[in-house]
Amino acid sequence: MEESPLIEEIQVIEEIPVEEIPVEEVPVIEEIQVMEEIPVIEEIPVIEEIPVEEVPVEEVPVIEEIPVMEEIPNIETITLGKMKELLKQNIPKPNTLDSYVRTFQQVHNHFKIEDMRELFKTKEQEIISCIESNYTNSSTIKSKLCSVYKGYKILKIESELFKHKIDFYSTKQTLKQEKTKEENKKPIEEGNAIVEHFENHLEELKTTIQNDINENDNAMLNNWDVKVQLYCVLTIYLTYGVLRPSELINCLITDCDCDDTTNYINVNTKQIVINNHKNNRNGRKGY
Numbered sequence: 001m002e003e004s005p006l007i008e009e010i011q012v013i014e015e016i017p018v019e020e021i022p023v024e025e026v027p028v029i030e031e032i033q034v035m036e037e038i039p040v041i042e043e044i045p046v047i048e049e050i051p052v053e054e055v056p057v058e059e060v061p062v063i064e065e066i067p068v069m070e071e072i073p074n075i076e077t078i079t080l081g082k083m084k085e086l087l088k089q090n091i092p093k094p095n096t097l098d099s100y101v102r103t104f105q106q107v108h109n110h111f112k113i114e115d116m117r118e119l120f121k122t123k124e125q126e127i128i129s130c131i132e133s134n135y136t137n138s139s140t141i142k143s144k145l146c147s148v149y150k151g152y153k154i155l156k157i158e159s160e161l162f163k164h165k166i167d168f169y170s171t172k173q174t175l176k177q178e179k180t181k182e183e184n185k186k187p188i189e190e191g192n193a194i195v196e197h198f199e200n201h202l203e204e205l206k207t208t209i210q211n212d213i214n215e216n217d218n219a220m221l222n223n224w225d226v227k228v229q230l231y232c233v234l235t236i237y238l239t240y241g242v243l244r245p246s247e248l249i250n251c252l253i254t255d256c257d258c259d260d261t262t263n264y265i266n267v268n269t270k271q272i273v274i275n276n277h278k279n280n281r282n283g284r285k286g287y
Helices: 080-090 094-111 116-122 124-134 138-154 160-183 188-216 226-240
Strands: 252-254 264-266 271-274
Touching: 080 094, 080 116, 080 138, 094 116, 094 124, 094 138, 116 124, 116 138, 124 138, 124 160, 138 160, 188 226, 226 271
Parallel strands: 252 264
Antiparallel strands: 264 271
């Protein structure tokens, strides 16, 4: 067995105290949060604003609503013959009717337009001028204008021109009548002499008729002799007053009152009543 080497006694060195070096306190670095990497946004180039050219918009015309036209009725042609029929329906007095018909015939013959409605609408002034050039008396002109204007009213055609002309000649006629009345005034004595003359003539006729009754068995009365007619007219005129022939011709001789449409003489009351006369718009006349 091998001899073990001597282990030399190891001197124990005193442990030299190590001076503790103060360690500076290192500040604790806070944990920095690592931010996620923000992607770099590329700079977007600014697009230059391109001016937009204003395109003119054509104005669309507003279409007005077109009214639906009513169907135009077929207007009847008014011939002269048809116009005469319409006059007969609207004018009851024979004398007035005859006068109006004559005027329409004259106007129709002058202008030679078949449709009276067309004639009235297109020749208003010409008709008036025609009448004024053919007549000089204001009363006659007014009468002719009134005749034609009646046709306007029957056909419902307005005519202010005819109205004004009729008013003009009416005023002119009235002024002339007033002037003539003043100039032609007769003394009362002259009027009395005229009445006395006719009264004497009435007595002569009465004697003649009475003699004929005795000698010829009423021959004059039966034959409606002219002297008998004159006797009747003079009796009426001297008893009741002067009447127009048109008012007298259809006059009834009766002993009682009649209706409001009849001309009559009541021999009991000695009164004559004329319901149908030229100026009947003013009411009936009584004598």
